[in-house]
Amino acid sequence: MMTENQIEFLRLHIIEQENYENIAEMLAVDRSTLSAWYEELKEERLAIAAIRNLWGRKKIKMEFSDFYKWYNSQDRNCLYCEITENEIKELIDTGRLQTKRLATRGKKLELDRKQPDLEYDDFNNLALACYWCNNAKTDTFSEEEFFKVGKVFKDIWKQRLAENKI
Template sequence: MMNEMKKFLFEAAMGYDYCKSCHKGSTMEEMLSEYGLSYQKYLPEITRIQRLCTYNENGNKKIRFGNKKDFLEWYLKKWSLDGSAVCEYCGISEKECNELLNTQRKPTRGRHLEVERREPNLDYDSTNCILACYVCNNTKSDFMSEEEFRVLIPGIQAFWKSQRNKKKQN
C-alpha cells in the first residue's frame, strides 16, 4: 500500500490527472477510492510536493535537480508517508519533529523534512542534497558547509531531548 501511495503521489505531483501505473485509465480520485481513501485528503500533500519541485530565485522559477521527474524520484525515495523519515543531520523523525516543534511558521515550515544542500555553493542534485529538519536546515543555513555544521549537531540533539522532556512533563 505504501509503495502504491508513493506512485500515486509521484504521478499526481508530475501533473497527471489519471493513474498511469494501474493501466486502467482510472483518475487519481478513482484510484484512491479503490483503497477507501479521499483524494481531497491527499491534495495538500500533492500540492506541497509539487511546490518542492521549483524554487524562486530573483523571480525566476527553476527546476531542482535539472528536471521535475528526477527530483520527485529522489524525494519520494528519501521521504516517507508515515513520518518515519529522519533528519540526516540530527536523526529526529519527521513525525516527532512535527509533534515537538512549536513555531509561528509551522503552517509553512517545520511540519516536514526539508531539502537541504550539504554544500551551499553547489547545485541542488542527488549527490548534494539530503532531507533535514527545520532546526538543522535553519541553523546551517546557506553559509556553512556540512563539515562546519557537524560541530553544532550535538547541541541540536540536546535541544530535541529537552523538547521531549518538556512534552513528557506536560
C-alpha cells in the same frame, strides 16, 4: 487502500503529467473512472503536489519524477540533529516547541544543500533538514561543519522530548 491501477494513475497523471486519454488507454479504464479517482485520491494528490511545489520553488534541474523518487526514499529525519517529523509534531503538540514561524515553516523537514555553493541538481548534495538546522546553517556552513552544531541541537531536542515523558 489504493489499488495498483490507482497508484499507476497517480504516477502517470500527477508525477509524469500524462493526459487522461493516454492513461485511460494504458490502464484500460474509461475517463469517468479516472475522474472519480482524481476526486477520491485528493489527499494523495495534495501530498505529491507539495513535493512538486518544493521541486519547482528550488528550481531543481532534475526531472520531477527522479526528484520525487529521491524525496520519498529519504528517512524523515534531519541530517544534522536527527529530529524526525514525528518528534517535531510531538514537541509542537505538547507546547515544547513554539515559534511564530510555525505558520509557514518548521512542521516539516526542508530541503538543504550539503555544500551550499552547489546547486540543487545533484542528489548527493541534497538532504532533509529541520527548519532550525536549515535556518542556522544558511549558505555559510558546509555539511561537515554543521554536524557540530547539529549535535547541540540534538541534545536540546532529546531533553525536550524526555520532558514530555515525565
